[in-house]
Amino acid sequence: MFEVAQDLHFTNVIWQIVLPLILSLIDIITGYLQARINNDVQSSVMREGLIHKFLQILIMIISFLIEFSFGVKISTITCVYLCIMELTSIVENLKKAGLDLKIFEIFIGKEEKDDETK
Secondary structure, eight states, X not given: OHHHHHHTOTTSHHHHHHHHHHHHHHHHHHHHHHHXXXXXXXXXXXXXXXXXXXXXXXXXXXXXXHXXXXXXXXXXXXXXXXXXXXXXXXXXXXXXXXXXXXXXHHHHHHHHHHHHHO
């Protein structure tokens, strides 16, 4: 059991690759679901979103290449940034889908909430 817990550390390279990919998939699913709920499914928006996901994966690959080639510890920072960005997008999608929870203010900030009240 202890070995399994050690394998789940984010410092493991596999998790640095897999977690952003899983979060990207969840973001795609929640984005599509919120668009369906709001009757706003547009292929051009989906195509643009998928291109952005592809570019994010490319950035992640480049960060690993830089780290392995030059020894610059950049991949962990890049993957953490991508995870935060994906989590924020997932929360925004859930809010657009109609889930209005207080925890959303942590991710999307109070500025967006203030913009909605105006």
